[in-house]
Amino acid sequence: MVVGDDHTAVSSSIPHASETSLIGWHVPIVHPASIDEYETFALWGWALSRYSGAWVAFKVTSESVETGQSFDVRPAEHYDMPDDAEAAERHYNAGDFLSPAIETRMARRHRAVAAFAARHSIDKLISAAPEATVGIVTVGKCHLDAMEALDRLGVDLRGVRVYKPGLVWPLERERLLAFAQGLQHILVIEEKDGIVEAQIKDLLYNQQQRASVCGKQGFDGETLIPAAGQLRPSILAAPLAGWLRRTSGLALAADPAAFACTEALSNAADGMRRRPYFCSGCPHNSSTKVPEGSQARSGVGCHYMAAWMDRDTGGLTQMGGEGVDWIGVAPYIEAPHVFQNMGEGTYYHSGYLAIRQAVAARANITYKILFNDAVAMTGGQPVDGPISVPQICQQLRGEHVARIVVTTDEPEKYRGIDLGPGIAVHHRRELDALQRELRETAGVTVLIHDQTCAAEKRRRRKKKTFPDPARRMFINSAVCEGCGDCGTQSNCLSIVPLETPYGRKRAVDQSSCNKDYSCAEGFCPSFVSVEGGQPRKRRAAAQDDWQAQLANVPMPRIDEVHTPYRLLVAGMGGTGVITIGALVSMAAHLQGLSASVLDLTGLAQKGGTVISHIRLAPPHTPAGPARLDWQQADAAILCDPVAAV
Structure with missing residues (x-):
């Protein structure tokens, strides 16, 4: 059972550990x-x-999953099975009466897990230090953070015993007790709850000689290893140093404050941030609008970004909980109705059940389901399963929703398609009027907006698998008055400012335009529609100038890498930041170096901040944390001034 835990909610509704x-x-x-x-x-x-016979969980964190790394492939292990007389009784037997049999079977499985772990351990004694009186237990990704913190503090590992359990529950008893033998103090470093810490305390409690155990709390009950957020070497340095000073005579070669994030380096209070935004031509630019006087609620999906736009949208639920919070709060507030955004992927996954619950609760709510033909938030994958607008309509009719309407930017494609009695297809220009009707309709209503994801359109057009209209929109700067209504109507990032002697006007960025055409819906005579035209290529003289400049760039000098080298790349999503990380790390790998790259993207394909953390090291160098810590980068490639700070 693979369990993906997002400790910092970089791509989840809430941080979680399983x-x-x-x-x-x-x-x-x-x-x-x-x-x-x-x-x-x-x-x-x-x-x-x-x-x-037990299920076994394989826990991974978002940081390790998002990392690419070079490493040596080890030969596959062979596991001989311990002798066991209970094997037949551990496995499921349909003849057993269910409830009592489960508890008996679980107890047998626990004994088998202990026997197997004792025979074939994946725990590692990192530093034996037989004379040490202090020991550190590191768990999962925190092992890399802790080892780097110890290294940067200059701690001599000959005076510290370090143990890294691979099976974190249940702990393998005998190896843990052997590790603790002779120790007076143990520190447990793990993210989130103190799961391993609690087990160690249980195992040592009845021992004649037992060490003190600190982890989430120190000797006096103070917070030691934080349970919130994500740990990194700079965060661990101070508690590690304080604990070592109190429990041992080990010398520290560095002050932990020297590599912590100072207030001067922190940008937490800065007002300027590059937040992700809807792509040019994104269906959400139209579909997340609500009529004046109404409110909408967000959920899991790209539409969540409407929460930080001026669109009267707020709230957040887990996937499949869309609208459920409204059912609970509606009896206690004066608002009679709410809109709830949802993607067709969420609908197919579990959102359908939320709509069913809303019907059962007789709630006044309109679900706005965007059918954009892709799981856009995570890279444009297809929805897992057969789904179409007619299928959604039929399912919802079966659940007795009060009314269903369909809007689209291509109403003509529904000619001859029967969606069911009373279900009409409208152009997206009618969205506002239709929403006003739906909010006055008692019960659960549904608006399905059918428009392909703009990013997916762009991908498919490059592959020649999606129609590419010959029509392009331009703005005549001589006519444009700079009112900005085109941006108000379209909410599109391809509407860019154009500075002229007569003031700021507007232009269409043809390189990013996805041909949505909603910018032309404004009351403006300056728009020019060009059929069959293509943006002019770069002039030959300018191209020759670029080539001359590139020809004068000296070839890089490739030195031998004797110590780890850390490179940070920061920029805006969609501009090649991840490509830089991939090229550099793969080039280093092909050169025989150890390399890792961690890409932090989040919603960045929508224009937000993207950061790549790249580590290069001599061959066969043990991997350190993939994420670069404060003040640790040797060089930085800053592709965007806002993302850079």
């Missing part, structure tokens, strides 16, 4: 530190599951 749920289900958990452990841990987990 350990407590998995423990409640009696599921053993393996947790690799980085992708070079994925294969080993996965094969070990399969073997454990086959032997014990």
Whole structure:
């Protein structure tokens, strides 16, 4: 069972960690530190599951999943199975009475997990330090952060015992007790809840000689290792240094404050940020508008970005919870109605059940379902399963919603298609009027907006699999008065300012325009429609000048890499930031170096900030944290001034 945990909610509704749920289900958990452990841990987990009969969870975090890394492939392990007399009783038997049999079977599986883990451990003793009196236990990705923090503090590992469990629940008892033998103090470093810390305390409690155990809290109950957010070496440095000073005589070669984020370096208070935005020609530019006096609620999907636009949109639910919060709050407020945005991918996944609940609750709500023919938020994948506008209409008719309407930018494609009694197709220009009608209709109503994702249109047009209209829109600057109504109507990023001797006017950026044409819906005589025209190519003289400049760029000097080198690339989504990271890391890999690249994108394909963290190191160098820490980059390629700060 692969469990993807997003500890910082970079692409989730809320930050989450699954350990407590998995423990409640009696599921053993393996947790690799980085992708070079994925294969080993996965094969070990399969073997454990086959032997014990238990489900086994393979926990990964968003940071490790988003990382590309070079590593040496290890030979596959062979796992001989321990002798076991209970094998037949551990597996499911349809003849057993269900409830009592589950508890008995789980107990047998736990014994089998312990036996297998004792025979074939994936725990590692990183630093044996037989004379040490202090020990550190590191869990998952935190192992890389902790080891780098120790290195930057200048801690001599000959005085610290370090243990890295691979099976984080249930802990392998004998190896943990052997690690703790002779130690007076143990520090547990793990993100989120202290799952491993609690187990260590349980295992040591009845031992005659037992160490003190700190983790989430220190000796006096103060917060030590933060449970919120994501850990990094600079965050661990201060608690590590404080704990070592109190428990050992180890010397520290560096002050932890030297590489922490200072107030002068923090941009938390800055007002300028590059927030993601709807793509040029995005259907959401039209579909997320609400009539004056109405409010809409957001959910999971690109439409969430409407929450920070002037569109009377707010709120957030988990996928499949769209509108459920309204059902709970509606009896206690004066607002009679609300709009709820939803994508067709969410509808197919679980949003359908939310609509069913709204019908059962007799709520006054209009679901606005965007059918954009792609899972746009995560890269344009197709929806997992057969789905179409006619199918959605038929399903919702079966649930007895009060009214269904369909809007689209191409009403002609519905000629001859029967969507069902009373279901009409309208042009998207009628969105405002239709929404005003729906909000006055009692019960649950649905507006389905059919318009292909703009980013997906662009991809398909490049592949020659989607029609590319010959029509292009231009703005006659001599007529334009700079009122900006074209931007108001279209909400489109391809409407750009044009500075002229007569003041600021508007122009259409032809390179980013996705031919949505909604900019021309404004009350403006300056728009010019050109059929069959193509943007003029760069003049030959200008192109020759560029080529001359490129010819004068000296070839880079490639030196031997003797120490790790860290490169940060920051820019705006869609401008090649990830491509730079991929090229540099792959070039280093082909040269025989160790390389890793972590791409932080979020909603950045919509024009937000994109950052690539690149690490280069000599061959066979142990991997460090993929994310670069404060003040750690040796060089930076800054492609956008806003993202750069």
